[in-house]
Amino acid sequence: MNWIRTFLAVVTLAAAATGYAQTTDPVGTVGGSVAPQIADAIRILRIAVGLEAAPPSSPFGDMNGDGRITAADALVALRLAVGLPVRLDQGGGTGPATPPTPPELMPQMMVETSRFGYSAGEPITFQLALRNRSWSEGLTYTWHFPGGHEYNITIINSAGEKVWVGHNGNDAAAIVTSITLKPGEEKTWTLVWDQKDANGVQVPDGYYTAVAELVPAKSEDTVTPMTGKTQFGIGPRYQEPPADYLPLWLGQQSDYDSMRKGWEGRTITFVDTTTIDGKQYTVASGLPEATGNALLRRVDDDLVVQRVGDKDEERYHLKAPVGTTWTFSNGATVKATMASRTDVLETPLQTFERCLRIDFFVGPDYAWTEWLAPEVGVVGWDFNGIAGPVPFRIRTYNRPLVPSPVPDTNPTGSLPSIVLEPSFVAVAPGSTVQFHAKVLDANGGNPGVPVQWGCEEQIGTISQDGVLTVTGPAGVSGTVKAYAEVGGKGYVAYAKVLIEGIVPPPSSRLALVEGGSLRVEPGPAGSGVLIATIRCFGPSSSWVGDRVDIQQKGEVWYIEPYVRQDPPGAVDLPVLTPWETQVKIPSSASSGQVTVTLLGADGSITVTAAAPG
Known part of the structure; x- marks a missing residue:
């Protein structure tokens, strides 16, 4: 009750400062023609905390129409008195709405490792935590666990196969443990895995996902499934989170501003595909060192080649360690060096982290440096020529529309675009994001075609009304897609999702x-x-x-x-x-x-x- 008394004192002072006096007769009532004053808010609060009796047979005080006089009614009266907006609640009253507890404030199960990459055979320590995040709601949760078996942790390889399961407690033990968490409290555990599968064999190098699950008694009414995930890598090629530093998305257009006065901006667009010797290349309109078309092809998760003449040249080694050098030809011999894998680059669009910085050198008057950001591609470059250094930084880029390879059986009703917003989001683990998609016809009209939603598993799940629930760990990225089909032809619009940072309690x-x-x-x-x-x-x-x-x-x-x-x-x-x-x-x-x-x-x-x- 201390906060109520403090609030009462503050409002009383405010009333005195503004010339309001406490009255014995009600000034404002629900549905009345007279707006409440600060004095009314004071009196309603006094009634709510028992310092004053409510007027007999009078509607005074019940500002939100719920049949009771509480501190919430005083707050509604105060808002009306000072001219602030009042939102309708779900029951039709005039008080501030009380929505259900948002997902980011529900209890959360988390699992983390001390770093992302590990050597083969190196023990991996998992830190598990169960946190009650209901700061504003003030909810207390209790769980019971037969045999003291409180959690499972499952290791899954990149093929989706379970390779190992660990837990605490003993299901056969005749004991029951319990966990009670008040708002803001958390319970933690530690578990070490020796990288052996269920048969005691060392697992191969690759990316893995650890899924932690709370396993309380199944009969508890308050139990909802709670899991947490984290991703990690084993082996020298898997020391960083999986990321596509050069997505060759057909239709992606990136616009760049010149940071040097007098120089025009540039645009890089993936305009088409072409097949040569049975291999498909993406046609890039403009690269940092040239404005003409270039042919690029991804060989694997490391190598991107550029077609020059009748030969594939090794233009990018995206997984190369820092200090690695290689050469290729773009008409001249170019020496490339992986200078950094952790650069931070400021651009007019945003600040990009975990950028690759690759230096390209032909000669003193022909050299450039590129920065590539995860899931975006080239976000900036510095070109060093005869005129000196000229920096370019990304200002905006679109999310491309990718038609599926289905024959067009209805050309007159074609759907040239799907508008998907937002096209890029950086989110925290455990958060939710509302996406919106609209199908536009050739004339820009909306034919009312329904949209189906999907997303990559590593970032979370998405409902068919476009709400993404982020379940992936920090550092993981992926895509959300909106799909529409008419006359047998399908179209897909994509949005990029980057999960960054651990949610500070509570989240934004x-x-x-x-x-x-x-x-x-x-x-x-x-x-x-x-x-x-x-x-x-x-x-x-x-x-x-x-x-x-x-x-x-x-x-x-x-x-x-x-x-x-x-x-x-x-x-x-x-x-x-x-x-x-x-x-x-x-x-x-x-x-x-x-x-x-x-x-x-x-x-x-x-x-x-x-x-x-």
């Missing part, structure tokens, strides 16, 4: 924008940017501004504000927390107009502004 979430605002104005003279001022809300009083993600799709800029919760222990009241901030939007619209959309967890706001001259 998309802000609320209903009742907020978006204003777009020209930036400083000559800056070539627009300034977007956004106002949004955290779901309760302990949520504050975290970050703003921004991405471009065509000539539309999408802004996604995220909020995070204060550390545990902070008082959390069911009051929306306003947050106002600004972001810069580069303007390159050919139409003279820039469209900006603010995306929130509860809707969106779109405005159009004139591009700066």
Whole structure:
């Protein structure tokens, strides 16, 4: 009750400071014509905590219409008194909505290793943790375990086969252990695996997944399946998380800005495929050192070759250790060196981590350095020629539309595009992401064709309404796909998902924008940017501004504000927390107009502004 008394004191001071006096007669009532005042909020709270009796046969105080007078009613009255928005609850009242516990605050089972890569035969220590993340809900959970068997940990190879299962406890023992976790508490275990399979044989080199599962008594009503996953590698070729540093996605277009004044930007597009000597090559329109077409082909997860004349040249060794060199010809002899595998590169689009940095050298006036990011490809390069160094950095890239190889039996009703948003997300383990897809016909209309959803297993699962539940560990990436079919011809649009970081308790979430605002104005003279001022809300009083993600799709800029919760222990009241901030939007619209959309967890706001001259 301490927080209620503190809140009462604060509101009382606020009333005194603004000239409000506590009254004995109700001023505002549910459904009444008079808006409540701060004095009403004080009186409702006093009634809720037993410091004052409720007026007999009066509707005063029940602000959310649930038949009770509680602190929540006082908060509704306070919001109305100061002019803040009030959201309808699920029962039709006027109080702040009380949604079900979001997935990121449910109990979480986790498993981690101390690093990603291990040598063959080296013991691997797994750290398991069961965490109660219900900071704001204040829920306590209890589980019971016959025989003290509390968890299983299963090792699965890249083919999806179980190679080993370990656990604690003894199923035959006549004991029952229990675990009780209050909000914020966690239970941990440690298990060591010697890399031997169920038959005692050393497992081969490769990528493996460890799945940890809580196994309480099956009869418990509160039990929901809880598992955690982590990926690791065994052997010299598997010391880093699996990643495609040069995805040859047909249709992907990447636009780059020159960081040196006076130089035009560049574009690299995978425009087509062609077959030579029975081998399929991707036609790349533009590479960092040239603007013409080049033919690229992936040989395996390491080697990408470039067709030069009638010969395949080894252009990229994506798994080469740092310091490795090789040579190839692009018309001249080029020496390539893997200079780094952990670079961080700042670009106008975002900051890319875990980048490969490869140096290419022909001579003093003909050399360049490329940065390749996981699941994106080339995100920047520095070209060193006669004019000196000219840096290029990625500004935007699209997610390509890939038609399936099905004969077109209905050419008049063709579907030239599927719009999938967001096209790229960086997410935390255990989070959820809402994807949206729309099929457009040749005229840009929406024929109402249903979309089917899918995703790669290593990142999680996706429902048929486009909600991705992230179950993969940090460092793993993959794709979400939206598929549509008409007349026997199928189309697939892809979005990239990068899982990064461990969720700090509690996690960030998309802000609320209903009742907020978006204003777009020209930036400083000559800056070539627009300034977007956004106002949004955290779901309760302990949520504050975290970050703003921004991405471009065509000539539309999408802004996604995220909020995070204060550390545990902070008082959390069911009051929306306003947050106002600004972001810069580069303007390159050919139409003279820039469209900006603010995306929130509860809707969106779109405005159009004139591009700066």
